[in-house]
Amino acid sequence: MTLSTLLTIAVPEIIILIAAMSVLLLGVFYKNTTSLFGITQLTLLIAAYFTAQLPIDVKLTAFNEMFIADSLSMFLKLLSYFALSLVLIYSRSFLQSRNLHNGEFYALTLFALLGINLIISSCHLLSLYMGLELLSLSLYTLVAFDRNRPEATEAAMKYFVLGAVASGFLLYGFSMLYGITGSLQIAEISSRLADASINPVVLSFALVFVVVGIAFKFGAAPFQLWVPDVYQGSATPITMFIGSVPKFASVAMLIRLLFQGLDHMVLDWQAMLLIMAIVSMLFGNITAIAQTKIKRLLAYSAISHVGFMFLGLATGTITGIASALMYIAVYVLMTLASFGLIIHLSNQGKELDQITDLSGLGKHKPWCAFLLLLIFLSLAGIPPTIGFYAKFSIIQATIQFGWIWPAVIAVMSALIGIFYYLRIIKIAYFDEPGKNLNQISKSSNNELSVTLSINTLSLLIIGLFPSSLMDIATLTSALIF
Amino acid sequence: MTGILSLAIWTPIVFGIILLLVQDKLSTTLTYRLGNLFGFISFLVTLPLYIYFDKGFSGFQFQEIYPWINHFSINYHLGLDGISLPLVLLTSFISWLVIFISSNSIQRAIGFYISAFLILSGLMIGVFLALDAILYYVFWEAMLIPMFLLIGIWGGPNRVYATIKFFLYTVLGSLLMLVAFIYLYNQTASFAILDFYTKPLSLNIQVLIFLAFFMAFAVKIPMWPVHTWLPDAHVEAPTGGSVILAAIMLKLGGYSFIRFAMPISPDALIFLKPFLIGLSLIAIVYIAFVAIVQTDIKKLIAYSSISHMGFVTLGLFILNPLGFEGGYVQMISHGFISAALFFAIGVLYDRMHSRNISDYRGVINSMPIFGSFFVLFAMANSGLPGTSGFVGEFLVILGAMQDHFWIAFFASLTLIFGATYSLWLVKRIIFGEVKNKKIAALKDLNGKEFFVMSVLALMTLAIGIYPALITDITNQSSQMMLGLIQQSKIL
Numbered sequence: 001m002t003l004s005t006l007l008t009i010a011v012p013e014i015i016i017l018i019a020a021m022s023v024l025l026l027g028v029f030y031k032n033t034t035s036l037f038g039i040t041q042l043t044l045l046i047a048a049y050f051t052a053q054l055p056i057d058v059k060l061t062a063f064n065e066m067f068i069a070d071s072l073s074m075f076l077k078l079l080s081y082f083a084l085s086l087v088l089i090y091s092r093s094f095l096q097s098r099n100l101h102n103g104e105f106y107a108l109t110l111f112a113l114l115g116i117n118l119i120i121s122s123c124h125l126l127s128l129y130m131g132l133e134l135l136s137l138s139l140y141t142l143v144a145f146d147r148n149r150p151e152a153t154e155a156a157m158k159y160f161v162l163g164a165v166a167s168g169f170l171l172y173g174f175s176m177l178y179g180i181t182g183s184l185q186i187a188e189i190s191s192r193l194a195d196a197s198i199n200p201v202v203l204s205f206a207l208v209f210v211v212v213g214i215a216f217k218f219g220a221a222p223f224q225l226w227v228p229d230v231y232q233g234s235a236t237p238i239t240m241f242i243g244s245v246p247k248f249a250s251v252a253m254l255i256r257l258l259f260q261g262l263d264h265m266v267l268d269w270q271a272m273l274l275i276m277a278i279v280s281m282l283f284g285n286i287t288a289i290a291q292t293k294i295k296r297l298l299a300y301s302a303i304s305h306v307g308f309m310f311l312g313l314a315t316g317t318i319t320g321i322a323s324a325l326m327y328i329a330v331y332v333l334m335t336l337a338s339f340g341l342i343i344h345l346s347n348q349g350k351e352l353d354q355i356t357d358l359s360g361l362g363k364h365k366p367w368c369a370f371l372l373l374l375i376f377l378s379l380a381g382i383p384p385t386i387g388f389y390a391k392f393s394i395i396q397a398t399i400q401f402g403w404i405w406p407a408v409i410a411v412m413s414a415l416i417g418i419f420y421y422l423r424i425i426k427i428a429y430f431d432e433p434g435k436n437l438n439q440i441s442k443s444s445n446n447e448l449s450v451t452l453s454i455n456t457l458s459l460l461i462i463g464l465f466p467s468s469l470m471d472i473a474t475l476t477s478a479l480i481f
Numbered sequence: 482m483t484g485i486l487s488l489a490i491w492t493p494i495v496f497g498i499i500l501l502l503v504q505d506k507l508s509t510t511l512t513y514r515l516g517n518l519f520g521f522i523s524f525l526v527t528l529p530l531y532i533y534f535d536k537g538f539s540g541f542q543f544q545e546i547y548p549w550i551n552h553f554s555i556n557y558h559l560g561l562d563g564i565s566l567p568l569v570l571l572t573s574f575i576s577w578l579v580i581f582i583s584s585n586s587i588q589r590a591i592g593f594y595i596s597a598f599l600i601l602s603g604l605m606i607g608v609f610l611a612l613d614a615i616l617y618y619v620f621w622e623a624m625l626i627p628m629f630l631l632i633g634i635w636g637g638p639n640r641v642y643a644t645i646k647f648f649l650y651t652v653l654g655s656l657l658m659l660v661a662f663i664y665l666y667n668q669t670a671s672f673a674i675l676d677f678y679t680k681p682l683s684l685n686i687q688v689l690i691f692l693a694f695f696m697a698f699a700v701k702i703p704m705w706p707v708h709t710w711l712p713d714a715h716v717e718a719p720t721g722g723s724v725i726l727a728a729i730m731l732k733l734g735g736y737s738f739i740r741f742a743m744p745i746s747p748d749a750l751i752f753l754k755p756f757l758i759g760l761s762l763i764a765i766v767y768i769a770f771v772a773i774v775q776t777d778i779k780k781l782i783a784y785s786s787i788s789h790m791g792f793v794t795l796g797l798f799i800l801n802p803l804g805f806e807g808g809y810v811q812m813i814s815h816g817f818i819s820a821a822l823f824f825a826i827g828v829l830y831d832r833m834h835s836r837n838i839s840d841y842r843g844v845i846n847s848m849p850i851f852g853s854f855f856v857l858f859a860m861a862n863s864g865l866p867g868t869s870g871f872v873g874e875f876l877v878i879l880g881a882m883q884d885h886f887w888i889a890f891f892a893s894l895t896l897i898f899g900a901t902y903s904l905w906l907v908k909r910i911i912f913g914e915v916k917n918k919k920i921a922a923l924k925d926l927n928g929k930e931f932f933v934m935s936v937l938a939l940m941t942l943a944i945g946i947y948p949a950l951i952t953d954i955t956n957q958s959s960q961m962m963l964g965l966i967q968q969s970k971i972l
Contacts, residue, residue: 362634373626388619389550399660411660429634430644466550
């Protein structure tokens with residue numbers, strides 16, 4: 001392998017690394033944070049350009065088979081750049097108004113992105129773990145970013161402790177895999193596991209540890225405890241970031257480890273994923289009903305959405321992967337819009353915290369209320385929004401696999417979900433305005449509102465013409481193996 | 482003539498969106514006038530469907546088919562047959578009347594109100610015309626959104642409870658229907674309804690599919706015991722909302738039984754026939770009793786709707802041509818009569834702001850024209866010969882008689898009970914001494930109200946005197962549907 005091919009494959013990561021370090025340095029000496037914002041966005045654009053240059057139908061590896069570029073990595077990386085770019089646009093004015101807008105924010109998000117890219121592109125347990133730690137450490141710091149707020153510190157502490165335990169689980173599982181197969185290369189692990197002489201007890205333990213670690217990172221029930229606290233405690237832009245971009249890394253991790261590495265154990269992890277899927281969907285949706293704070297509600301809704309994604313992946317089929325990829329893309333788009341709306345409504349120093357703060361929105365800000373309607377209908381999966389097609393593909397994959405009852409449970413839990421999403425729409429449209437709205441009211445940030453409008457309308461427009469997104473997800477998943 | 486179906490669907494939706502965008506800039510009167518014009522044009526664009534319709538052809542006409550979601554071979558596929566045509570016309574016509582009369586009762590945000598109705602009407606027409614299961618499903622669910630907002634924003638004091646209950650009940654059923662659709666897709670590799678018709682299925686599967694459809698459509702019609710959302714929704718909805726609910730939304734359930742549940746799972750239908758007829762008879766008899774004791778006018782009419790829709794389901798599930806025809810005519814007839822009754826309640830409510838029967842007496846003394854109309858519609862509601870209410874009920878009872886004497890016996894009890902609650906309502910509200918000064922001071926119908934009442938009266942009488950107006954259109958298609966239903970699909 002020549003240096004030039006190596007460079008072509010990893011050039012987006014190299015660019016991100018250089019940018020992250022330069023932003024870190026520049027942030028110390030150079031106080032014009034607007035240009036740091038520009039540099040970061042430009043980095044994302046360049047990285048996206050180089051990522052898109054790679055061939056989609058060929059698998060290229062580099063660094064001694066530790067790093068892979070294939071259709072999955074291309075799909076997830078491009079989505080990550082796009083999502084991060086939106087996060088940055090949404091965050092800027094929020095951070096500025098709270099004196100949090102500094103170079104470290106951009107440096108940390110870029111480091112997190114590097115970790116995400118590394119996970120997405122890893123075909124080796126070591127590089128995967130390295131990416132995971134890079135991502136996690138950046139996220140812990142980001143959660144504690146607003147260090148004067150005790151909730152943020154508390155959330156960061158919780159996140160750190162539980163995240164470290166999860167990483168420990170994963171690492172323990174990895175070490176067992178290494179012990180029985182003698183390799184850390186994912187494809188090699190897969191081929192050696194085909195051998196009948198593998199000790200099944202150690203293998204089962206390794207599988208359980210790996211699955212638990214993945215479930216922790218996803219925030220799937222019963223490993224969801226950190227999710228609500230971290231969502232609630234972090235500053236809204238950080239919550240938005242944590243709730244969106246790292247999900248791409250989690251899904252890549254799951255596909256790389258379970259579908260590509262432990263594919264011989266499919267019957268075993270299928271059952272685990274199915275159970276976690278059902279528990280997450282029901283637990284997330286039922287608990288969300290009782291929430292009074294909007295970020296906490298979105299946290300529980302995130303758990304239920306992870307359940308849906310797990311249901312698609314649990315089928316262990318290509319269709320299942322395609323549906324999960326479709327779901328994750330749609331879910332991230334919806335998450336960005338929902339937190340974007342919260343940021344838009346919290347812009348003057350006062351946070352939008354309680355759900356009841358939204359009351360009377362329909363009268364005072366009809367456009368905002370309309371966007372809210374679209375976002376929550378999409379989260380609830382009501383056509384013609386894109387949220388419907390995401391759920392539709394998952395249920396389709398489930399039924400195609402022959403699981404009728406899991407599909408019925410999924411739609412029933414979606415029904416429970418509709419109840420609390422409707423409650424929010426009800427509060428925004430039907431309730432009399434409370435006094436809070438006046439305090440929140442007008443924000444005149446055009447950049448933010450235009451982005452939010454486009455982001456939200458895309459939920460409807462892609463919903464009317466979902467064909468191309470479905471085709472891309474299908475193509476991606478078909479080319480993974 | 483391709484394109485006229487899309488035109489019928491998208492004209493009101495596009496108008497609704499335009500109105501939504503411009504309403505801020507216009508005065509209330511101008512908004513109303515524009516909305517009224519939009520409503521009227523939306524009605525006009527459905528007329529070509531009737532004019533160019535070929536009554537001798539049993540299949541789908543004016544078909545449009547474009548690929549939409551290739552990955553699941555979902556198409557934008559529309560088609561019109563004799564079963565959907567009368568319902569499409571009913572929808573566009575009643576929607577226009579609702580918009581036409583809205584200026585009487587709606588004070589705030591009239592532009593939003595009218596555009597919600599326009600969009601709703603386009604979506605409902607879409608449900609009647611879709612020949613692709615997913616297209617149908619999208620229209621079916623999307624329809625809930627404007628209705629949810631209509632009840633929630635312009636409804637009565639308990640509107641939030643009513644509208645959420647309405648939404649959740651409907652979605653509960655339709656999600657199971659979606660599972661059934663996807664199951665059928667995995668069997669046929671297509672979402673085209675016509676492909677579903679020809680797919681052989683075992684009885685077990687048919688029963689499960691039928692029950693999934695049943696959950697969706699029985700809630701919508703509504704059949705006993707999943708009817709409880711309807712009285713709440715009716716009572717809380719604004720007049721227009723109640724009219725659309727009773728006149729059209731309930732028909733979506735009946736139509737969908739004909740279009741999906743019956744031809745896709747005909748053996749399950751025969752298997753479950755006693756159960757279905759039992760439920761229909763309970764609705765007819767028991768709900769009629771419930772209607773008698775109501776103290777709220779709207780609730781009384783709501784229960785009477787459920788009881789009448791029991792006739793529709795009885796006619797459909799009795800599985801003979803007479804019953805089928807009767808059930809269908811009853812749907813259209815009920816569309817006009819229930820719309821008229823809810824409009825009439827709206828007329829009273831706008832003046833008195835009360836729906837309690839005990840607040841009224843002797844209305845005829847101050848409102849003679851209104852009183853006459855009300856008596857006519859109440860009579861039609863109880864099935865007086867010469868009105869459309871009679872035709873449907875008579876045919877259904879005849880059909881039931883062919884099947885079994887006792888079914889016909891219980892069904893015909895409704896002629897007594899229907900007359901009881903309708904005429905007793907008339908006696909308490911319209912006739913008698915004038916109760917108080919407020920009633921003595923009531924003004925009779927204004928021009929708009931008179932227009933709405935008289936066209937509805939005209940339609941009720943026209944169908945009553947010359948039912949071939951409907952049956953000529955439906956004849957060929959219903960024979961084809963019955964043919965499909967009578968063919969076993971078990972391999």
